Amino acid sequence: MSNADVNDQLLSAGDQLKVLSFAMSRIREAIFLCDEQGRIRFVNEESSKLLGYTDAELLNMSVLDIDPDMTPERWPTYWHDLQQNDTLVFESRHQAKNGEMIPVEIKSNYFDHAGGLYSLALVRDITPRLAMRSKLREQELQYRQLVKNSPDIFIRYDQDCRRIFLSDGYEQVFGLPALLVLGKTPTEIWGRPAMRPELYEQRLRQVMVSGVAQQIELEWEQDGEYVCQSLHAVPDRNVDGEVTGVLTITRDISQTRYAENAIKQRDKYQNALIENFPFVVWFKDLDSRLLAANSAYARMARVESTEELEGKTDFDFFPPELAEEYVSSDRRVLESGLPCFVVDMFEKPDGERGWIETYKSPVVVDDKVVGTVGFARDVTEAKLNEDKLIQRERELQSLIDNTPDTITRYDLQVRRRYINTPKLKRLGVATEAILGTSPTEFPGGDIYLKYEEKIKAVIASATPDFFELRGENQDGSAWFIHVRIVPEFDDNGQVSGVLAVERDITELMEYRERIHHLAYYDALTSLPNRTLFSDRLNQVLADASWHDNQFGLMMLDLDRFKEVNDSLGHQAGDALLVAVAKRLQASVRTYDTTARLSGDEFAILLPELRNADDLATIAKKINEEIAKPFTIQDKELFISTSIGIAIYPNDGKDSAKLFKSADVAMYHAKNYGRNNYQFYSQELGSKASEYILLGASLRQALKNEEFELFYQPQVDLISGQIIGAEALLRWRNPQLGVVMPDRFIKVAEESGLIVDIGEWVLRQACAAVVSLNYGRTNPLGMAVNLSSRQFLFNDLLSSVQNILLETGCRPEWLKLEITESLLLEDSSEIIATLSAFENMGITISIDDFCTGYSAMSYLGQFPISQVKIDRSFVRDIAIKQDKLELITAIIRIAHALRLELVAEGVESKQQANLLKIQGCTIAQGYYFGKPMKLSHLKLIIADGQDLMSNRV
DSSP, rough: OOHHHHHHHSSSHHHHHHHHHHHHHOOOOOEEETTOOBBEEEOOOHHHHOOOOOOOHHHHBHHHHHTTOOOOTHHHHHHHHHHHHHHEEEEEEOOOTSSSSSEEEEEEEEETTTTTEEEEEEEEOHHHHHHHHHHHHHHHHHHHHHHHOOOSEEEETTTTOOOOETTTTTHHHHHHHHHTTTOOTTTTSSSSSOOHHHHHHHHHHHHHHHHHOOEEEEEEEETTTEEEEEEEEEEEEEEEEEEEEEEEEEEHHHHHHHHHHHHHOOOOHHHHHHOSSSSSEEEEOTOOOOEEEHHHHHHHHHHHSSGTTTOOGGGGGGOOHOOOOOOOOOOOHHHHHHHHEEEEEEEOSOOOOOEEEEEEEEEEEETEEEEEEEEEEEHHHHHHHHHHHHHHHHHHHHHHHOOOEEEEETTOOOOOOESSSSTTTTTTHHHHHTOOOTTTTOOOOOHHHHHHHHHHHHHHHOSSSSEEEEOOOOTTTEEEEEEEEEEEOOTSEEEEEEEEEEEEEEHHHHHHHHHHHHHHBBBOOBBBBBHHHHHHHHHHHHHHHTOOOOOEEEEEEEEEEHHHHHOOOHHHHHHHHHHHHHHHHSSSOOTTTEEEEEETEEEEEEEEEEHHHHHHHHHHHHHHHHSOOOEEETEEEEEEEEEEEETTTTTTEEEEHHHHHHHHHHHHHTTTSSSSEOOOOGGGOOHHHHHHHHHHHHHTTTTTTTEEEEEEEEEEEETOOOOEEEEEEEEEEETTTEOOOHHHHHHHHHTTTHHHHHHHHHHHHHHHHHHHHTSSOOOEEEEEEEOHHHHHOOHHHHHHHHHHHHHHHHHHGEEEEEHHHTTOOOOHHHHHHHHHHHHTTTTTEEEEETSSSSGGGGGGGGTTTEEEEEEEHHHHTOOOOOHHHHHHHHHHHHTTTOOOEEEEEEEESSHHHHHHHOOOOOOOOOTTTBBOOHHHHHHHHHHHHOTTSSOO
């Protein structure tokens, strides 16, 4: 072949590099090329997979960054050893990007290139290897314990018949010290047996050559007594199946042999002996037909007496596959002329299958084999334990390794003897550093003094105990752990130590605190909510009634707050509410209670009142503080507040009357031009002037067709598609203009007009959803708000059924939204109505979930399938971590209760994405669309855009 031909077959330098790079990327070991300073110069794809870093990240790191055992002081020594030996192979640990410590084997090669000195290291994850080592050590320990506690004597011989292992009891039986015979062959040192050592060695070599087990019996006289030891000699194999020696299991059968001789001399005892044998015993002829057997065999064969066994085979009693195994082993014994020891499966009387340990031997009479004899014992439990040992060990180790709990074993001196985790994260130390120490020694302090006292108490009482510990981290945050301590006992039933299981319940405690805060405090302003305010009002009422004191109640409403929401958006409105709450708290005394009841409505409870002038002073101060400019979104906002004041006991002797009096006074303040305060008086009557005006106008609104429905789309956050809408009521009054529901719904409820208005809304919404779903394969849903008055003052069930029938709306298209306050009614009629709706297929949804009332304990009593997260929870989740954590807790509550979630007030893509990540799948808000007319909604639905991806 010419040089040209050779060159044609050689790869170019560039192709060689590509092939080399391709080959290194396919190597299943991580490759690190490091320079003399330990900097990483090259890695392959497996390196990134092993540690979780990208190639770029690893190339900006050094060996010291990934090997915690390699310190700056140790590196020079390592590099010197590598230069001296060219190649080093050792085990170490590498730290992955996620903090996991990975045990590795490193084969490092030293070379120089172009004047530079380098180390090329091949790194292999040896986690499975270490696990196997641990498993082998455990198996070795179990083997030694088995041998140590066995009544039999175990002896191992190498290929030269030298004794290489003796179990306890050897010297007692054979009369020779173990140290004297170890390493020696039987021909070199023997002992008591009558058999010649040369013959014994010959038998051992037969086992090694044939690979077949043999039974060897050794006999001798000792102190005038006959001794017979039965040796079961089996080939000893290595992991490759090669015979490396012989293992003998020696059992004293002196009594058995004596009994056999006695039986031969005294046949009359034969049946009694067999019958009383603790195992299943039988005698078969050459065709495996039963000649004799004991009652244990009869029970196993499920016959009444042993007479029914005679002349039968195993096929007459047992399943064919089991019978075939039994008879097959009979044949092996007959053909070999040697006994056998097997473990067979059998069927118990209850039909379950188990395992029996069976010994079979040929029966020789006058030098002629006439049959087989055998006995068996039930070893089901041992066999199952053996079969499941590896699986159980794996499961147990996996459980211990992956449990979030810390398991620690203490001795009687309260010193740590075992810890399941390689590092105590809370204490920031490796477990090896604190093994052998007590809690008071490390970490010490009053907390762990209590811990140690609990352990000592469990040791003393021998009864389990549990307790909770609270401590603080270095950053000042609190941690909580639940500790359960159980005593451990030795073989004598005495306490040998204790096991302590620590569970971190910090998140649970924080969750409880969040739930408590959620139940009693307003999510937006962190002021007490209506529930907590009512509790405190009742406490002050009881105290004032007992001591004959006065106290004041103020109701506050922000003037023209809606204009801020409409012009600047709800985010600005929420920021304003938070700022107002701070000024209100600063304007009252420290022992006064300021609460946010709903929307822009606040209340202040003022106990220990000396005279009404104090209330006027405080109200005037509040008016002045609220009138000062607010800076919201870099803009100056001016707002005022109207305050209504009621005094106990003049304006009411119970909470309901006081609330009503303060509320009437507040609306009276609004009628006086706002930005003022008014005390309640009898002259005000039960309604403010605006209530009277609204009530009169509402009575003509339905007749004059002044109501109109708008629809706000509800969107699936996963697909970005519209899946339904919420129907929102608007009132176009000729004198008042557009009136929002928050202004007239309360009047409608109090006047009873809400029933007729509600029916009109429901009928229009049902007709709308029928129009939307015409020709659709995936129907949309329509959400309609219900007032509690509709349940109390109307046959709501019949009304809904009639409207569905009139409009052709299917029940599953309809979602009826109720408030949490309705749940607190705890009425059997309400429960029955909601249950009937659910049976019809109508979805029941809780509106403004977790605001104002704490009705979570009632959810399980009502057929609720959906909750709506109020906009106050959604507003700041993109900028405030605590708000995000709060809404995460709400979502978890809903998930735990298996409730569908709808988030209101979504105004940005970031809010939508955060809600989707936390597990909320449905949302509505200005980000997806403001409330709109039905025709506009149809156009958007027909467009079919992904509202999650097509919004900026």
